[in-house]
Amino acid sequence: MGARRLSLPRGIVLPVILLAVWEIAAHAAKSGGVLIAPIEQVVGSAVAMAVSGTLWTDTGFTVARVTVGFIGGAAGGLLFGSLIGTSRIADRLTSPSFHAVRQVPLTGWIPLAALLFGIGEGAKLSLIALAAFYPVALNTAEGLAGVPHGYRELGRALNFGGFTAWWRILLPAAAPQIFTGLKHGLAFAWIAAIAAELMLTSGSGLGTTIESGASLARLDIVMVGICLIGACGYIMAVGAERIEARVLRWREEGR
Amino acid sequence: MSHTATAVDGEGREPAVLRRVRHYAVTIGAGLLLPVLSIALWQVAAQLQWTDSQILVPPSVVAATIVEFCQSGELPLDIAVSVRRVMTGFAIGGALGFTFGIAAGLDRRVEAFAGPTFHVLRQIPVMAWLPLLVLLAGFGETFKILVIALAAFFPIGLSTLDGVKNVSSKYFDVGKALCFSHRDTLFRIVWPAALPDILNGLRLSLSRSWMLVVAAEIVASTNGIGHRMDWGRQLFQIDIVFMGVLTTGLIGLLFDLVLRRVARSAVAWKGIR
Amino acid sequence: MNNVFAMKIVTSSVRAAASALVVLGVLATQPVAAQDASHAGGATDSAAKPTVIRLGSGAAGPAGRPGSQGVIGIVYAKKYLEEELAKDKDPVKVEWNFIRSAGPGTNEALAAKAIDFAYYGDFPIITGKAGGLKIKIVAAGERGSHSYIIVPNNSSAKSIEDLKGKRIGLHRGRPWELAFAQLLKSKGLSYSDFQIFNVPQADAQASLASGNVDAIYTGSDGFAIVNQGQGKIIWSTRQAPPQTRYASDLVVTEDFEKKYPAYTQKVVDAFVKASLFLSDEKNRDEAFKIWSETGLPYSNYANEREGELLKNRNSPIIDDYLIAHYNLAIDHMKEVGLIRRGFPAAELFELKYQRAAIERLGLQGVWKAQSVTASAQN
Numbered sequence: 016m017g018a019r020r021l022s023l024p025r026g027i028v029l030p031v032i033l034l035a036v037w038e039i040a041a042h043a044a045k046s047g048g049v050l051i052a053p054i055e056q057v058v059g060s061a062v063a064m065a066v067s068g069t070l071w072t073d074t075g076f077t078v079a080r081v082t083v084g085f086i087g088g089a090a091g092g093l094l095f096g097s098l099i100g101t102s103r104i105a106d107r108l109t110s111p112s113f114h115a116v117r118q119v120p121l122t123g124w125i126p127l128a129a130l131l132f133g134i135g136e137g138a139k140l141s142l143i144a145l146a147a148f149y150p151v152a153l154n155t156a157e158g159l160a161g162v163p164h165g166y167r168e169l170g171r172a173l174n175f176g177g178f179t180a181w182w183r184i185l186l187p188a189a190a191p192q193i194f195t196g197l198k199h200g201l202a203f204a205w206i207a208a209i210a211a212e213l214m215l216t217s218g219s220g221l222g223t224t225i226e227s228g229a230s231l232a233r234l235d236i237v238m239v240g241i242c243l244i245g246a247c248g249y250i251m252a253v254g255a256e257r258i259e260a261r262v263l264r265w266r267e268e269g270r
Numbered sequence: 271m272s273h274t275a276t277a278v279d280g281e282g283r284e285p286a287v288l289r290r291v292r293h294y295a296v297t298i299g300a301g302l303l304l305p306v307l308s309i310a311l312w313q314v315a316a317q318l319q320w321t322d323s324q325i326l327v328p329p330s331v332v333a334a335t336i337v338e339f340c341q342s343g344e345l346p347l348d349i350a351v352s353v354r355r356v357m358t359g360f361a362i363g364g365a366l367g368f369t370f371g372i373a374a375g376l377d378r379r380v381e382a383f384a385g386p387t388f389h390v391l392r393q394i395p396v397m398a399w400l401p402l403l404v405l406l407a408g409f410g411e412t413f414k415i416l417v418i419a420l421a422a423f424f425p426i427g428l429s430t431l432d433g434v435k436n437v438s439s440k441y442f443d444v445g446k447a448l449c450f451s452h453r454d455t456l457f458r459i460v461w462p463a464a465l466p467d468i469l470n471g472l473r474l475s476l477s478r479s480w481m482l483v484v485a486a487e488i489v490a491s492t493n494g495i496g497h498r499m500d501w502g503r504q505l506f507q508i509d510i511v512f513m514g515v516l517t518t519g520l521i522g523l524l525f526d527l528v529l530r531r532v533a534r535s536a537v538a539w540k541g542i543r
Numbered sequence: 544m545n546n547v548f549a550m551k552i553v554t555s556s557v558r559a560a561a562s563a564l565v566v567l568g569v570l571a572t573q574p575v576a577a578q579d580a581s582h583a584g585g586a587t588d589s590a591a592k593p594t595v596i597r598l599g600s601g602a603a604g605p606a607g608r609p610g611s612q613g614v615i616g617i618v619y620a621k622k623y624l625e626e627e628l629a630k631d632k633d634p635v636k637v638e639w640n641f642i643r644s645a646g647p648g649t650n651e652a653l654a655a656k657a658i659d660f661a662y663y664g665d666f667p668i669i670t671g672k673a674g675g676l677k678i679k680i681v682a683a684g685e686r687g688s689h690s691y692i693i694v695p696n697n698s699s700a701k702s703i704e705d706l707k708g709k710r711i712g713l714h715r716g717r718p719w720e721l722a723f724a725q726l727l728k729s730k731g732l733s734y735s736d737f738q739i740f741n742v743p744q745a746d747a748q749a750s751l752a753s754g755n756v757d758a759i760y761t762g763s764d765g766f767a768i769v770n771q772g773q774g775k776i777i778w779s780t781r782q783a784p785p786q787t788r789y790a791s792d793l794v795v796t797e798d799f800e801k802k803y804p805a806y807t808q809k810v811v812d813a814f815v816k817a818s819l820f821l822s823d824e825k826n827r828d829e830a831f832k833i834w835s836e837t838g839l840p841y842s843n844y845a846n847e848r849e850g851e852l853l854k855n856r857n858s859p860i861i862d863d864y865l866i867a868h869y870n871l872a873i874d875h876m877k878e879v880g881l882i883r884r885g886f887p888a889a890e891l892f893e894l895k896y897q898r899a900a901i902e903r904l905g906l907q908g909v910w911k912a913q914s915v916t917a918s919a920q921n
Contacts, residue, residue, distance in 0.1 A: 025379070026386030033387070051406075104300075111301035112308075118522030119515055120481035122488065122496070126503035126511045126651075133655030134599070134640055134648075206395040210485065213397060216643045222398070229401030230745035232752060237402050241394055248393035409710060409740055409755045490755070492738050500741060504716035505881060506650045506667070506674035 052235035060235040061242075069224075074243055077208055077220040080136070081251070084143025085204040089197055092148045096155025096196070097181060100189075106156070117149050121207055125214045136218065139211040146207030147200035154196025158189030194259045201255055205248050221247075327509045332516070335509040344498070349517060352483050352494040355411070359418025360479045364472065367423040371430020371468075376460070381431075388427065396421045396482055400489055409490040414483065421482040422475040429471025433464030469533040476529060480522050495521075592631075593803050596624070596810065597638040599658035601645025603764075604838020609641055612834050612844075613791050614684040614817045614857060615662035620833045621820065623813035635806065644743065646670075647716040653678060659799040660810055664688075664718020665790045665872055672891060673873075673882035677797040679893040681807065682814050682859045682900070686790040686868070689847050690719035691765040692778040694758045695751060701777055703730060712742030712756035718789040719762045721872050722780050724879055725787045734879070748773060762789075763847035770842050785917065786868050800893065811896040815859050815904060822854040822909065854910065855917075859897050864913035866892065 034054060041053035052060075064070035099106040099113075124142060132138035166188050170180035186193070212222025221240050228236030309329050316328035339345035370388070374381040396417060407413040437460055445455045487496030495517055502510025600611040600619075610616055618624055619639055628634045640658055642648040646667030652658045653676050662684060672678060692703060700706050703726060713723060727733060742750050747759045748768050759765065759774070768774045780788045793814050800807050820826050830853075835841040848856065869888035877885040901907060 025382040029383055029387045030390075107297065107300040108304055112304045114526070115305070115519055115523050118477070118480075118526060119519035120477070120484050120522065122481055122484040123499060123515050123518045126499065126508075127515065129503075129648075129651045130508065130654050133652045133657030134642060135657070205393075206397060209395045210397045213400065214485075214488070225398060225401050227745075229405060230743070230749055232405070232749040234402065234405070241398050241402070244398050245390060245394040248395075249390060252393060404755070405749060405753050408753070409750075488741075490740060492740060497741075501715065503651075504647045504741060506647065506654075506670040506676070506716070507883065508654075508674065 052233070052238060056235040057238045057242075060233075061239045064236075064239060069219075070239075070243070073219050073221050073224050073240075074247060076218065077212065077222065077244075078247060078251075080139055080143060080211075080220065081201075081204050081208045084140045084208065085147045085201055087140070088144035088147030088204065089151045089200050091144065092151025092196070092200065093155055093193070095148070096152035096193075097159060097185075099152070100156035100159030101181070101185070113152075121146055121210055122214070125211070128211075129215055134217055138215050139208070139218075142211045143204050143207045146203040150199035150203055151193075151196045154199070155189065155193050158192030158196070159185050161192065162188040190263060194263065198252070198255050198259070201251060202248075205244075205251070209244060327512055331509050332512045336513050336516070339510075339513065345513070345517070348493060348495045348498045349521065352487065352496065353521065355414050355486075355494065356418055356476075356479050356483050359415045359483070360422045360476060362415065363419030363422030363479070364426050364475060366419070367426035367428075367471075367475070368430050368468070370423075370427045371432075371471075372434055372456070372460070375431045375434025375437075375464075388424075392424045392428065396424075396478070397485060400485060404490050413490055414486045417482050417486045418479045421478040425474040425478060426468070426471045429467045429474070430464065433467030433471075434460055436467070437463040466533075466537055469529070469536065473526060473529050473533070476525050477522060480518065480525065484518060591803055591805075593635055593659075593799070593806055595636040595638050596628075596660065596806065597640065597658045598624075598660045598662070598810075599640040599642050599649050599652045600662040601649070602641035602643050602837070603834070608836070608838045609639065610833075610837040611641060611662070612837065612839075613662060614814060614821060614859075615793070616834055616837070617817040617820055617830065618813055620836070621817065623816045624810060627809045627813045643745075644714075644716075646718060650674070650676060650716075653794075653796060656796075656798075659796055661794045663791060663794070665792065665869060666718045666721045666876075667716055668792065668794060668891070669869070669873055669876060670716060670882055673876075673884055673886065678794045678891075679797060679800060680792045680861065680891050681795050681800070681893050682793040682811050682818075682897040683861050683865050684791045684793055684814075684818075684859070685856055686858070686865065687785060687788045687851070687856050688718070688762065688791065689780045689788055690722045690760065690762045691776045691780075692758055692760055693751065693765045693768055693774045694777055695754075695774055696772070698757065698775075698777075700758065703727070703732065703778060706758050707732070707736050708738070709757040710738045710740060710755070712740050712747055712750050712759045712761075714744045714747070714761065715739075715741045717744065717762070718791060719760065720881075721789055721876070722783065722787045723760045724881065725875060726778075726783065728875065728879070729783070763843045764839060766843045766846045767840055770840065770846075786871055790865065790868060792865075795893075808896055808899060811900045812903065815897065815900040815906065818857050818859040819904075819906060819909065821857040824853055827853060855913075858910040858913065859900070860910050860912050861892050861894055861897060862912035863915050864917045867915040 037051070038054050041051040041056075061070065064073075099109060121142060124145065125138075128138040128142050132141060162185055166184050167180070170184045175184065208220075209222045212218075212220040213226055216223050216226055221244050225237050225240035225244075228234070228240060312326060313329045316326055336345065370384065374384055374388070399420065400417065403417060404413055407416055441459050441463060442455070445459050450458065483494070484496035484499065487494040488500040491497040495514055499511055499514030499518075502508065502514065598615070600613070600615040602608075603610070603612045603616075610619060624637055625634075628637065640652065642652060646663055647670075649658075649661045649663045650667055650671040653661060653671060661678075668678070668680065692706075694700050694706075700709070713720060724734075727736075740750075740756060742756060742759070744761060744764060747761050747764070748771075750756050751759050751768065751774055758777075759768070765774075765776065769776055793811070795807055795810070821830055827848075831841050831844040834844050866888050869891060873882070873885050873888055876882045901909075
């Protein structure tokens with residue numbers, strides 16, 4: 016559900032109109048206040064940043080954070096989701112707390128993360144992992160709970176132990192749902208990474224770039240950052256879809 | 271078996287009411303076990319100085335702070351302000367997203383024109399727009415409502431779009447066979463079929479809106495629960511931060527429960543849980 | 544659902560919970576555990592050596608430029624601390640942390656035990672201590688620092704009263720908030736008479752230029768705005784009593800100080816050397832140049848210290864003036880509700896290190912201990 020076949024000719028019309036409006040507004044708003052940076056300035060800044068290397072370092076840092084945080088959070092989510100998806104008792108005991116904690120918006124955890132981890136990457140990575148954790152856990156649980164009884168029966172008939180049954184029957188059966196969770200988790204991880212970079216401004220990254228650009232009233236830098244975030248997010252989403260398609264291919268073959 | 275025979279029921283099994291009460295008691299009891307134990311452990315740990323009481327402020331202190339802020343009226347006011355912002359932004363963004371989803375879902379041309387832009391813009395976390403928007407829209411209510419509307423727009427737009435597109439063409443054929451007008455098609459075919467997806471989108475939108483109202487209030491506000499939490503952070507009063515975390519969590523939970531109730535009754539006729 | 548099964552769950556859960564609570568209850572009635580009762584190496588073992596000394600101070604300029612303003616910036620640039628530590632056979636490493644949101648961020652770093660020493664302003668030091676941080680001021684850094692109200696060039700406001708009801712950008716928790724609060728008090732105003740937005744220092748200029756706020760209250764970085772022709776100063780602490788001007792001091796965690804008193808002394812020694820450097824008028828230009836290497840304009844510092852003797856600003860002595868300054872600040876902040884509990888300023892200070900440093904370096908007589916009514920202008 017992330018990437019679509021973008022019908023190029025007609026899909027271009029709207030962006031072109033928007034860009035034209037932007038350009039006109041940028042050149043019209045001359046005196047006083049904050050100037051909207053014209054497109055050529057944005058492009059110019061992008062090139063300058065690419066040449067000086069900051070573009071790559073910033074993107075690299077953010078992507079790295081998202082990756083590391085996502086892997087941590089998704090792993091935890093898979094394990095925890097498996098637990099509550101297979102054990103009713105575990106679900107009963109943890110479910111209310113789990114859902115209650117989930118309701119606290121990510122931005123609310125930022126001060127506490129800063130206090131617990133101080134300066135440095137720990138705070139940001141923990142927030143990203145937390146953001147990825149929930150969708151993965153929820154979808155894994157739902158997926159596992161929805162596995163038809165027949166499959167479990169088969170596992171019992173084949174004398175599969177708990178772990179083998181989980182690994183070879185339950186997980187594959189729940190795979191589509193789990194992948195949905197992973198894709199959502201990735202999207203949330205991106206949001207968390209940007210939020211964390213904006214509010215815990217240490218180290219480099221795309222979020223920090225946007226923040227610095229805004230404080231210098233350099234909206235061209237801000238726009239470069241936003242475009243990069245969009246581009247990277249899009250690429251990662253497409254990548255996730257491709258991986259999902261490959262991994263789940265075996266399901267289609269059976270039909 | 272004999273310990274259940276408390277009822278007047280002729281068969282010796284307890285009446286449904288008692289069974290339901292017991293069911294609720296077990297559920298609620300089991301659910302509360304973890305939180306209660308955690309809070310107790312936390313309080314003890316803080317008292318015995320196992321943990322740093324500047325960071326993990328003891329629950330007793332947080333409770334006292336909550337009482338203090340409720341008595342002064344500041345907390346209810348902050349909550350009211352934030353909730354009002356969320357509701358307004360959510361209504362606007364949700365309505366726009368819904369309209370987009372229906373239009374693009376039903377009409378291929380709309381999807382062709384607006385779809386690509388939508389899907390690309392959707393990838394940009396709304397948080398990334400904050401620094402730009404605050405410079406352009408200022409520190410007033412407009413900024414905050416705008417941010418929330420933006421946050422609500424995309425999830426609802428996407429799930430409505432998907433929901434509508436997934437309505438099987440067979441249903442449309444039936445509509446045509448029955449000579450349905452556009453209005454009829456919309457309300458009697460599309461709406462019920464897409465409803466579960468739309469409701470899911472609503473839940474996601476609401477939680478995003480809630481997340482962003484906190485962020486927006488941190489960036490540019492003089493009131494609201496997000497502002498209160500930031501105040502606590504800047505002035506190193508972590509009990510206030512915890513108060514904010516608890517409050518936002520509880521309100522978010524309330525919103526979600528309400529929406530889930532609404533969702534459940536709305537699709538009850540479908541037999542989906 | 545199977546009733547028997549359900550009952551089993553309920554009873555076992557209840558039993559587990561009850562026993563857990565009993566255990567916790569017993570534990571909770573124990574007296575608070577004694578601190579450091581059996582600390583390895585002993586609390587007063589003067590041979591104890593840390594593996595690394597971690598310092599935290601405010602990052603002034605654009606992201607990525609290392610260095611700080613103030614006395615600590617000189618310590619960093621001239622490597623005084625590394626010199627001191629190099630006298631050891633196996634020198635202790637130094638870790639410098641430049642924190643972006645200097646006051647509040649420093650408190651967070653201290654709470655997270657990520658740093659041992661910090662150099663930051665009186666207001667956040669007080670909020671930190673009131674919030675429970677176990678810190679001690681071991682040397683005075685700078686005092687009499689000025690702060691300003693800045694408005695756009697076309698603003699008609701001439702004083703704080705003119706700004707009633709208007710939007711003011713103030714970076715909450717930073718040192719100059721003290722002066723701001725005291726200004727309001729002196730005019731019989733309160734925070735609720737204005738719309739006060741928490742505008743990070745880095746965003747101040749952009750916020751003023753975009754018209755998001757009607758005025759900014761900030762420290763010497765305000766000169767960047769003025770010198771670029773983007774605003775004008777309508778009030779400064781030069782027009783206010785000296786006690787309203789903020790101070791920045793060197794703070795150590797009680798933990799570190801107890802464990803490594805010898806090394807605390809070394810840090811203070813290095814610090815006092817930097818104070819000495821800063822107190823010599825001949826070094827004025829070099830000092831401003833060092834600070835401007837963090838990315839902020841040279842003129843910020845020149846303008847802020849114009850006409851003032853550096854020696855009076857940079858005395859490391861914790862004297863009556865400073866103690867009175869903090870007492871005043873604590874009282875005022877408690878009164879206005881910026882801190883929830885007050886405390887006597889004496890609790891904040893550990894006097895022996897700066898005294899010893901001045902002795903060891905033979906700097907008696909360089910600085911006068913300032914009395915309560917001192918002013919940085921003489």
